[in-house]
Amino acid sequence: MQSYAEALELFHEWTQSDSLRRHAYAVEAAMAFYAEKHSADTLKWRVTGLLHDMDYEKHQTMDEHPYVGVAVLRELGYPEDVCEAILGHGNHTGVERTSLMAKTLFAVDELAGFITAVGYVRPTGLEGMTPKSVTKKLKDKAFAAAVNREDIRNGAEDLGIELPQHIANVIAGMQADATRLGFSSS
Ligand SMILES: [Fe+2]
DSSP states (O other), rough: OOOOHHHHHHHHHHHHOHHHHHHHHHHHHHHHHHHHHOOOOHHHHHHHHTTTTTTTTTTSSSSTTHHHHHHHHHHTTOOHHHHHHHTSSGGOOOOOOSHHHHHHHHHHHHHHHHHHHHHHTTTTTTTOOOHHHHHHHHHOOOTTTTHHHHHHHHHHHHTTOOOHHHHHHHHHHHTTTTTTTOOOOO
């Protein structure tokens, strides 16, 4: 398995936009939370979150994303389960999410984006954010309209976790890396 520093360097090479970088860090933070919860390989789960949209800035079409990125990762010798999870996070690939890591990546991806959007409209950012306030925003169809609510519900269901608990977990994971995600930490 590659080191975190190597993965980060690769990620920075491919992704320049601040908002896409922050999205990747948010997904990474949520993956770290779940890796610790399951006593899984935190480095591997973090790297999977960090790199899942690695190619998205340059290759946004469904024909290319996330295939281009995964081809690069395979060439660099990244573990197959990392590649599979990244392929599986896009519904359009048809790649089944069989591992817990793959299911978790899918379950946190859209939700992390949504929680970021909720954080931006709160004066205190992520601090003090409750699952209830996030659930309320999920019901508001006009808010962060691009975020697919069905993916969020399906992701939690496939993980076998109640949505409010899942939301609480992703908030906690993101709070742990708040500064990096563009929120102040205190
Ligand atoms: Fe993503």
